[in-house]
Amino acid sequence: MIPTLDAYIPVVGNSVIDQLHRLGERLKGIRVVHVNSTREGGGVAEILNWMVPLMTELGLDARWEVIEGNNAFFGITKGIHNGLQGFPVVLKRQDWETYEEVNRQNLARLQPVLEDADIVVIHDPQPAALLGMMPNRRGRWIWRAHIDVSKPFRPIWQSLRSYLPGYDASIFSLTQFAQPLPHPQFIIPPSIDPLSEKNRELLQADLDTVAREYDIDRSRPVIVQVSRFDRFKDPLGVIRAYRLVRQVLPIQLVLAGGTATDDPEGQEILDEVLEAAEGDRDIHVLLLPPDAHHTVNALQRIADIILQKSTKEGFGLTVTEGLWKGKPVIGGDVGGIRLQVISHYTGYLVNSPEGAAHRIRFLLHHRDKYEEMGRTAREFVRENFLLNRHLREYLTLFLYLDRGKGNHLVL
Numbered sequence: 001m002i003p004t005l006d007a008y009i010p011v012v013g014n015s016v017i018d019q020l021h022r023l024g025e026r027l028k029g030i031r032v033v034h035v036n037s038t039r040e041g042g043g044v045a046e047i048l049n050w051m052v053p054l055m056t057e058l059g060l061d062a063r064w065e066v067i068e069g070n071n072a073f074f075g076i077t078k079g080i081h082n083g084l085q086g087f088p089v090v091l092k093r094q095d096w097e098t099y100e101e102v103n104r105q106n107l108a109r110l111q112p113v114l115e116d117a118d119i120v121v122i123h124d125p126q127p128a129a130l131l132g133m134m135p136n137r138r139g140r141w142i143w144r145a146h147i148d149v150s151k152p153f154r155p156i157w158q159s160l161r162s163y164l165p166g167y168d169a170s171i172f173s174l175t176q177f178a179q180p181l182p183h184p185q186f187i188i189p190p191s192i193d194p195l196s197e198k199n200r201e202l203l204q205a206d207l208d209t210v211a212r213e214y215d216i217d218r219s220r221p222v223i224v225q226v227s228r229f230d231r232f233k234d235p236l237g238v239i240r241a242y243r244l245v246r247q248v249l250p251i252q253l254v255l256a257g258g259t260a261t262d263d264p265e266g267q268e269i270l271d272e273v274l275e276a277a278e279g280d281r282d283i284h285v286l287l288l289p290p291d292a293h294h295t296v297n298a299l300q301r302i303a304d305i306i307l308q309k310s311t312k313e314g315f316g317l318t319v320t321e322g323l324w325k326g327k328p329v330i331g332g333d334v335g336g337i338r339l340q341v342i343s344h345y346t347g348y349l350v351n352s353p354e355g356a357a358h359r360i361r362f363l364l365h366h367r368d369k370y371e372e373m374g375r376t377a378r379e380f381v382r383e384n385f386l387l388n389r390h391l392r393e394y395l396t397l398f399l400y401l402d403r404g405k406g407n408h409l410v411l
């Protein structure tokens with residue numbers, strides 16, 4: 001159950017919520033459709049889970065549609081995803097034909113909704129081909145890229161780009177991700193819901209219960225990384241960093257993640273992690289279901305230090321979650337993590353397992369600095385990465401496209 005906007009007043013203040021209501025009045029009745037590829041698992045689904053109900057509360061006619069596909073389709077789109085993040089991927093013409101065909105099959109179901117919409121937001125590569133199959137579309141279409149496309153593998157980017165010129169706008173999480181496209185581009189970083197099951201305050205008894213369930217010894221430091229089992233999250237590098245620290249400190253490591261219906265590589269990466277961790281009782285590899293929000297919340301609060309040692313990252317909502325819980329985060333010096341982890345203030349950026357190990361040891365030995373950075377981290381998220389800012393920027397973009405018709409904006 002998503003809280004009403006008034007429930008966020010104690011967190012962000014009256015004036016912030018009032019501003020959202022004023023924007024909602026200007027957009028009342030506008031038909032908005034979000035389209036992505038999964039209803040569970042991953043940051044996009046988490047964002048849409050709160051965004052669509054809150055847009056509806058503000059008076060927009062908002063809905064969320066999910067495209068369907070088979071294993072072949074999601075294998076191809078995972079390849080597109082990896083290619084956009086710079087991994088050399090080879091996709092044949094037949095693969096792109098399969099990609100288009102699955103989009104066409106979904107259009108048969110979605111076309112009435114999409115034709116009737118004033119604003120359509122297409123999230124990531126999976127449904128990007130839908131627009132080219134809509135000759136009678138009436139509304140404005142936005143392509144929202146959630147991943148790091150700053151240095152894509154060029155053949156993959158050129159192929160995907162062919163589906164994008166007809167869009168009225170694109171959204172990226174960072175300026176560094178933006179690519180040359182024949183329409184306006186906007187920068188809107190993601191955000192978290194501070195009142196969700198994953199981020200709300202928990203009782204000490206909740207933390208104790210989760211620690212017992214997963215055999216975590218709270219008398220020793222706990223290092224936690226929460227993320228999907230994905231090669232770009234570098235779980236093997238995290239294990240390497242843990243083992244370097246373990247040579248001098250009696251720490252524990254929790255690698256908690258899950259799978260999503262649109263990510264067929266997850267099991268392969270999980271198998272590699274389990275093999276690397278075999279025989280070490282202080283490495284806890286947890287395969288969690290997509291709705292294990294309470295458990296993730298507790299693990300992040302149990303953690304002494306939170307890691308997100310990604311080698312590519314679109315934004316990294318698990319970083320935001322950790323900072324919100326008052327924990328310094330040690331993250332890979334990539335993508336959206338750079339926007340959140342300010343070295344020496346909210347955590348540390350690192351480029352190697354050795355660098356991560358060094359910073360873990362430093363924080364565990366300097367508790368005053370640890371506490372100070374944790375306080376700074378929480379306030380940094382309050383000011384920049386909560387859902388009120390995210391929702392405001394979406395509404396402002398909708399107003400620009402729908403009322404300003406791409407030429408001017410009057411607030």
